[in-house]
Amino acid sequence: MVKSELYFDDGPFRIPFPEEMHRAAQEQQSNNKEARIARAREVYCPHLGDLSSRNDQIALLVEDSRYEDDDLADILAIDIPEALQIWEARPVSLFSCLEPACRTPLPIRNRTHLRRLLHLEKQFNSFVRAEDPVEFQKLATMLCEGCAQGLEHSYDEQRRAEMCIRQARVAQLRRMPFEEYRLTPEWRARRNRVLFRAGKQCELGGDRCDPSEPIDVHHRSYSRYGDEPLNHLIALCRSCHQRHHGILPEAA
Numbered sequence: 517m518v519k520s521e522l523y524f525d526d527g528p529f530r531i532p533f534p535e536e537m538h539r540a541a542q543e544q545q546s547n548n549k550e551a552r553i554a555r556a557r558e559v560y561c562p563h564l565g566d567l568s569s570r571n572d573q574i575a576l577l578v579e580d581s582r583y584e585d586d587d588l589a590d591i592l593a594i595d596i597p598e599a600l601q602i603w604e605a606r607p608v609s610l611f612s613c614l615e616p617a618c619r620t621p622l623p624i625r626n627r628t629h630l631r632r633l634l635h636l637e638k639q640f641n642s643f644v645r646a647e648d649p650v651e652f653q654k655l656a657t658m659l660c661e662g663c664a665q666g667l668e669h670s671y672d673e674q675r676r677a678e679m680c681i682r683q684a685r686v687a688q689l690r691r692m693p694f695e696e697y698r699l700t701p702e703w704r705a706r707r708n709r710v711l712f713r714a715g716k717q718c719e720l721g722g723d724r725c726d727p728s729e730p731i732d733v734h735h736r737s738y739s740r741y742g743d744e745p746l747n748h749l750i751a752l753c754r755s756c757h758q759r760h761h762g763i764l765p766e767a768a
């Protein structure tokens with residue numbers, strides 16, 4: 517599988533859904549949908565097919581995401597690997613690598629894998645348009661291993677460049693005196709998040725707080741100045757803040 521250090525600080529690595537892969541996904545979904553309807557018609561419409569087509573009924577149920585493995589095994593009275601073998605002999609939905617130049621069939625590892633592919637197929641076609649950001653790992657699930665690695669490498673360089681820019685910016689912020697740093701969008705965003713966490717109240721609380729006072733955001737630690745995790749910051753009312761810095765006496 518693809519390496520998993522695809523995480524920035526702010527969540528999973530996303531890329532724009534390549535348009536040609538999006539088209540392949542839509543085509544695949546519409547083919548699979550037709551195949552499911554056709555198979556269901558064969559199974560359930562008495563004029564068309566053989567009503568006793570046990571294996572086709574099993575194949576349809578294997579793809580039915582309403583049933584967890586245990587429930588399905590109960591319904592069919594066979595175990596899941598056997599049901600999956602029956603599905604494999606004549607699968608309903610087919611999954612191929614979404615890279616149009618490749619289209620290698622994806623091997624199905626187990627029913628969980630199959631249900632994940634069905635789920636992603638639906639998600640990609642109902643909620644995601646071409647060029648929308650998608651989680652890299654989700655898209656990679658719909659690709660063969662080689663194409664997933666190729667796509668990852670093509671983004672590696674861009675990610676490295678972005679990482680460098682970010683590191684350079686953090687270094688720049690760390691050198692700024694606070695009077696300058698406090699005007700940057702980075703500090704403002706962090707400050708807003710702390711105020712939001714605090715509900716715009718002093719996080720020390722207690723009798724000595726004055727709710728009418730402005731709320732400051734104070735550094736509990738300067739070790740990550742310029743790139744502070746939120747737990748290094750605390751919202752304090754002006755009195756608590758000044759008391760903390762020894763501007764107001766403790767007993768005030």
Ligand SMILES: [Zn+2]
Nearest residue numbers: 613618660663
């Ligand atoms: Zn491929």
Ligand SMILES: [Zn+2]
Nearest residue numbers: 718725753756
């Ligand atoms: Zn206070």
Ligand SMILES: [Zn+2]
Nearest residue numbers: 733734735757
């Ligand atoms: Zn302070």
